[in-house]
Amino acid sequence: MIPRVFTCVLISLATICDVSSELFRQSLDGQWRLWNSNRTLSLPARVPGCVHSALIQRRFIQDPYFRFNDLAYQWISLDNWTYVTTFAVSDRLRSAQKVLLILDGVDTAALVWLNGVLVGHADNMFRQYVFPVRELLKEEEEENVLRVDLLSPVLYANNRRKAHSAYRVPPECPPDVQKGQCHVNFIRKEQSSFSWDWGPSFPTMGLWKGVRLEAFDAVRLVRFSAVPLRNASLSQWTVRVELLVEALRPARVKVTLAIPELFSQLTVPSRFLPGTTRHVFTLHVNTSSQVRLWWPSGLGERPSYRLLVTASSQDGLPLLDTESKVYFRTVDLVQEPVADSPGLSFYFRVNGQPVFLKGSNWIPAHAFQDQVTPDALKNLLQSAVDANMNALRVWGGGVYEQDVFYSMCDEMGLMVWQDFMFACATYPTDDDFINTVREEVIQQVWRLKSHPSVIVWSANNENEAALAGDWFHIPPSQRPTYLKDYVTLYVDNIRAIVKEEDPSRPFLVSSPTNGAKSEREGYVAADPYDPHYGDTHFYSYLHDCWHWPTFPRTRFASEYGFQSWPSFSTLQPVSVPEDWSYGSSFSLHRQHHPDGNEQMLQQAAIHFHLPNSTDPLRRFKDTLYLTQVMQAQCVKTQTDFYRRSRSEIIDGKGHTMGALYWQLNDVWQAPSWSSIEFGGKWKMLHYFAQDFFADVLPVSFEDSDMLLIYAVSDLSGDIKVRAVVSVYTWSDQDPVCTLKSQLLPVPGGSAVPVFKQPVAALLAGCGHCTRLTCLLSFWLEDGGGRRQGPANHHFLCSLKDAQGLRRPNITAKVQEFSEGLLVQLHSSAIAPFVWLDAGSLPGRFSSNGFLMLSRDRPVVFLPGRPTSVAELATSLTITSLSDVYWP
Secondary structure, three states: OOOOOEEEEEEOOEEEEEEOOHHHEEEOOEEEEEEEOOOOOEEEEEEOEEHHHHHHHOOOOOOOOOOOHHHHOHHHHOOOEEEEEEEOOOHHHHOOOEEEEEEOOOEOOEEEEEOOEEEEEEOEOOOOEEEEOHHHOOOOOOOEEEEEEEOOHHHHHHHHHHHOOOOOOOOOOOOHHHOOOOOHHHOEOOHHHHOEOOEOOOOOOEEOOOEEEEEEOOEEEEEEEEEEEEEOOOOEEEEEEEEEEEEOOOEEEEEEEEEHHHOEEEEEEEEEOOEEEEEEEEEEOOOOOOOOOOOOOOOOOOOOEEEEEEEEEOOOOEEEEEEEEEOOOOEEEEOOEOOOOOOEOOEEEEOOEEEOEEEEEEOOOOOOHHHOOHHHHHHHHHHHHHOOOOEEEEOOOOOOOOHHHHHHHHHHOOEEEEEOOOEOOOOOOOHHHHHHHHHHHHHHHHHHOOOOOEEEEEOOEOHHHHHHOOOOOOOHHHHHHHHHHHHHHHHHHHHHHHHHHOOOOOEEOOEOEOOHHHHHOOOOOOOOOOOOOOEEEEOOOOOOOOOHHHOOOOOOEEEEOOOEOOOHHHHHHHOOHHHOOOOOHHHHHHOOOOOHHHHHHHHHHHHOOOOOOOOHHHHHHHHHHHHHHHHHHHHHHHHHHHHHOOOOEEOOEEOOOEEEEOOOOOOOOOOEOOOEOOOOOEOHHHHHHHHHOOOEEEEEEEEOOEEEEEEEEOOOOOEEEEEEEEEEEOOOOOOOEEEEOOOEEEOOOEEEEEEEEEHHHHHHOOOOOOOOOEEEEEEEEOOOOOEEEEEEEEEOOOOOOOOOOOOOOOEEEEEEEOOEEEEEEEOOOOEEEEEEEOOOOOEEEOOOOEEEOOOEEEEEEEEOOOOOHHHHHHHOEEEOHHHHHOO
16 A cells, blocks of 8 residues: 655646655656757757757757857758657556656657657647556666657648648748748647747747656546636625546545635535546635735736635545635626727726726747746736736737746736737648647646636637738638638637636637627628727838827727837847948848838838938947837837727727737847847837836827827826926927916826817917927826826927937936936936937836936936946946937
8 A cells, every 4th residue: 555645746826736655746857868860969958948958058059049040050940859868766656556647848749659669649839748658667676768759840840731732721931031931830839930020930849848757546636727706696706616637436525615714615525437527616705705806907906815625535535635826806808889989899897897908919038938937037027017017918929828927927917818829820620630729728728717817818810810801812712611711720619618618708719800790700800900899900110100190099909019129239149240230131131021121210210310320330229229219109109099099989989998019028139029128128118118008198199280188097096187288499408388287087097188279379379489499298297286197298390300409418427226226317408219228237227218308317227136336337328319310
């Protein structure tokens, strides 16, 4: 008889303890051997890990991100690779009634062998694989050999495409500018790993998550979830607890669920049948207990409760002991008729309160997932919160993120729009593909549905739009086949599974979509971009981005943005001096968006003079800076438009309730739409986001030469504010005049006009101001004169036409400060887009990229590591727009 000792392993939200000794779980992580198909390369390799990472660690290859190495190292993904490890097991483990080999993540197509016997195959990066192996294990003193043969993902995808001969499944290949691989839609792995318009082609291979043995004699807890549900009619909370249990023999059990803090407990009899069975229990929360709710960032706190789940046999023998965090919140996607509009609303309601989603889109944080650390995730997510975001969309061309990602979002109050991993393509619907997708979806929904941060599922990215817009030039006679495949994959399978597995949150078939209207049209609308319905993706690179009528007055903007280049300090480690020009081979190679480099300069040239320094390096750095200025100002203008449109219906359009710009983060050092560079450095856009996503914000625009200022409030309660407008000439740091509006009420969760005046009248009342000589700064203040939210600015002309703008000669003095290092700035003139750059020093500034109107301004540097005054003073550079005009 094997003695029963409780052993606990942390799995996602739950600490799972089953009846087993410590030896009943044996990790096989650590050092393995790795070789290629002809064994010309053989090396130690860590698991979890990937082939590229192993080759880097053993110095078989350089940094794959260096210069053109993404092309130089294509051979890696074109070869087959083998991982091998040896291990011994104790008699106690081997003598257990059942022993399982569990691989939490295989990337991607593989054959798994134990002691020379094929135990199974893998074909999906997003699934866990479990194989029974008890009969294959050797005696205690003998070594077991576990081998995983990984097939080239490029060749595997190509072979799957060849086998699908009935009709093509486009796109066949990415655009040439992406320098990628073909047929990624035939393999269930990170779609962007074959290349994207912001990232390189590194089709990875490896064991990217843990490998272990699990052994048991009676019962194994396979999966566990706990989802709170609110019965509004009864004003009562329940917790739906699901246990997926594998039992070796029938057992009558007693299951107890308890939330001690809420004085809530349930004990029920149940029966574990042989095999794997699902058990669903409902714990009714004591109605006399006050349940504290989980709120998104900015709206409240996020308390959690301990849920205890135990199961014991009839004679009192403990079988399972599980503990989990539980957060209470409700979420609804409201699609209902809108007054004065032909369409439907589209907004999220959390705990009964409409919430404007402010945030961005998340892409994979690294081309090699094993190199994404919890610290890197925390830095990116905290950066989102610090920029006043409350939501992120996990985009469908990447990966379902690590458990710690969602746990951090739970704690930080970041709502997650979760795509399933299908993007910008059609997909096969043969039985093998559908079956592996079904298991993928089941596993991921089980894994993530206990997280309150996940507020919506979306089956794919832009695939409805691709069919509706005929992106792939499908002949009309074949169109019904592709529409049928679309419904088969996303509706009949993914949607059906999600509806069954998770009744607690809404589901969308695609993004962008018309939502309920798309469903009525057979799930592919005639125009998925109709602003009267659903969400919208919108990009326009050559139209003037300061001209707000360019933007769609949509219900929800889930993608929009502009490109910029990262800082020189980010590019420098992966380049050499000959690369440091805008027209270099390196600059062209790094740009994966067609005409992207030219589009950035064309957009910048609308309002700014382009850099003209005779020093090539200075001109390159100035160009990098100007692309960030352009991006920040463009995204700011568009976001301001969406935020002020939340309370208005104009020509049937409006009530915008979400602004998620593309994109938050980068996967490598290259031009992209991101606001945070690879490595974590904030671009100017991210500093701007701190202001344009503030809970209270003044925004301005002109309509037929009328200046309007709106007060936008995401607060729960009402406020009273007035607009304060200061008029400056470009040549003087003292305002010409200051105007104030009346004190006006601003209801919570609204945007209302608080200032309106013809521009001509405003300027005429302020001395000799003209559009070319003057600019506006404005803010909100309450009845006591206290400023509410950040200040904002309004340019009356393109800055290339501004008269009186001169070089500010900004100086800086660095000194110790309680919260970091204080940088005291002094300027001799008004300076737009003042940019402080600490070079390669990790950290960020309290504000940056700002319009400096005053002669003196303090800025705090928050270092990412211990940094001295001298170190920052040596590394610090300061650039303003005037410095680019007059280098």
